[in-house]
Amino acid sequence: MAEQVKVLGSWGSPFSKRVELALKLKCVNYECIEQDLANKSQLLLDYNPVHKKIPVLIHNGKPIVESLVILEYIDETWRHNSIFPHDPYEKAMARFWAKFIDEKCNEGVWKIMWCKEEERGKLVEEVLQHFGTLEGQLKDKKFFGGEEIGMVDIAANFIGYWLGLVQEAIGMELVTRDKFPVLCRWMDEFVGHSVVKPILPPRDELLAIFKARFNATAWEY
Amino acid sequence: MAEQVKVLGSWGSPFSKRVELALKLKCVNYECIEQDLANKSQLLLDYNPVHKKIPVLIHNGKPIVESLVILEYIDETWRHNSIFPHDPYEKAMARFWAKFIDEKCNEGVWKIMWCKEEERGKLVEEVLQHFGTLEGQLKDKKFFGGEEIGMVDIAANFIGYWLGLVQEAIGMELVTRDKFPVLCRWMDEFVGHSVVKPILPPRDELLAIFKARFNATAWEY
Structure with missing residues (x-):
């Protein structure tokens, strides 16, 4: 199965852009699904029921939320071009x-x-x-x-x-x-x-x- | 050189106890140096100049602060009895x-x-x-x-x-x-x-x- 990487985000949000930047630095292809924050989609509510906020990274159907948590996940999942020091x-x-x-x-x-x-x-x-x-x-x-x-x-x-x-x-x-x-x-x-x-x-x-x-x-x- | 592990903490603080609990679960010996929070020691100010708060983990002379950050460090430094899932x-x-x-x-x-x-x-x-x-x-x-x-x-x-x-x-x-x-x-x-x-x-x-x-x-x- 081809790997599926989606980002529920918003074009102007620095939090969304953190996730996109990390994926870009890792050369991971992703689809960005723009969210209307004034009228939250069922997709967003389903994938982030606790906070109902962007960004959400959906990797092969599984959601990860909170931008700093997502950055850690990205670094542990795609280990090349590490964004963290090794030590x-x-x-x-x-x-x-x-x-x-x-x-x-x-x-x-x-x-x-x-x-x-x-x-x-x-x-x-x-x-x-x-x-x-x-x-x-x-x-x-x-x-x-x-x-x-x-x-x-x-x-x-x-x-x-x-x-x-x-x-x-x-x-x-x-x-x-x-x-x-x-x-x-x-x-x-x-x-x-x-x-x-x-x-x-x-x-x-x-x-x-x-x-x-x-x-x-x-x-x- | 024998490994030196010290915790600057306070007996009643749940944040200090997080660090102690993780060290105990890893069977790492440590010295707890009780801090008077009403009258902060030079040691605390030197080792946590940004926040001036407990807990501070001092590992071989190097300070790590913020309890959740310390827990991650402990898990990555002493890798047995992992406190995080592997996946x-x-x-x-x-x-x-x-x-x-x-x-x-x-x-x-x-x-x-x-x-x-x-x-x-x-x-x-x-x-x-x-x-x-x-x-x-x-x-x-x-x-x-x-x-x-x-x-x-x-x-x-x-x-x-x-x-x-x-x-x-x-x-x-x-x-x-x-x-x-x-x-x-x-x-x-x-x-x-x-x-x-x-x-x-x-x-x-x-x-x-x-x-x-x-x-x-x-x-x-």
Whole structure:
């Protein structure tokens, strides 16, 4: 039986793109089934009954959910072009930084985007501290994974591409070249990477959505 | 050089006990260095500068932090008595449920404990739904890991032991034998397990702390 790999995803979602990027890096062919998140399909509800969220990787009929869990599965199933370091300690570090990016950096930026005006200052201060930590971790490496893109780079895709659009949408600069030269240099490397570049969602459409959502939120308060 | 394994932990913390339980299941000798969380040691700040939290596993001088990350490291470093299934799909499922337990069940219970009175009803409703999902997942298995304790059981240790004390402290029953017979049967198996039982913190001391903290919180509102 030919191997079946499907991704239930959404064109603008960094979480979907994490899964697609890992599959592309492994040269695994997959079919992407676009989901309407405002009107969830029976397929999505059947394959992710607990969270009802994208992305879902369906491999030979079996669903795997949660993007970081999917990335681990992809690396263990297709073992070539590993996205994790081989050494258990380095692997633990990669897991640590992926979790840090999800829980501190990404979550922090989303909170800034949706918070009340009076809460913004404190949240910005916190998230800048997290980006500082990340800047220190990257140091003089080309990618978090070293010479090639690895697990942490994939987990950081939101910072690599989406963050710039969020900043433009809310009219606030968080990660600037003078304050975060290392992270900004990494962003350039990331979005210019030959496997990353072709799968990034179109800038203008994404920006329009962020602007519309941010204005709707700002309006509520 | 003899192998050095140290755990910076706290006697009452379920997160510390996850690490200890995994090491015990692997028959790895370790030294536990008790941390005063009200007055953090230089050792803790040096070994976990990002989060400044326990537990920290120090293996031959190298620190690993975040309990779920530590569990993965332990399983990859000492490969006997595996706590993960071998099959990548089953392994992904174990990671999914461990994450679900952390983010939905445990987090939900902590929120109930520290929330304002008027928010409690909704939070209880949500957490009971998550426990229902977990009950359905366990079904007729002895442990989440099957016949033996595995990753998900270790991740669920808070539910296995601490939850009962939280319920007693706040005077509210969440997981009862009539509503969650499968989870309650698992709790009995878990706390009675020959490796788990000797490392559980003393009931009375823990209960006194939960009661004192809960009363202090209730007092604030």
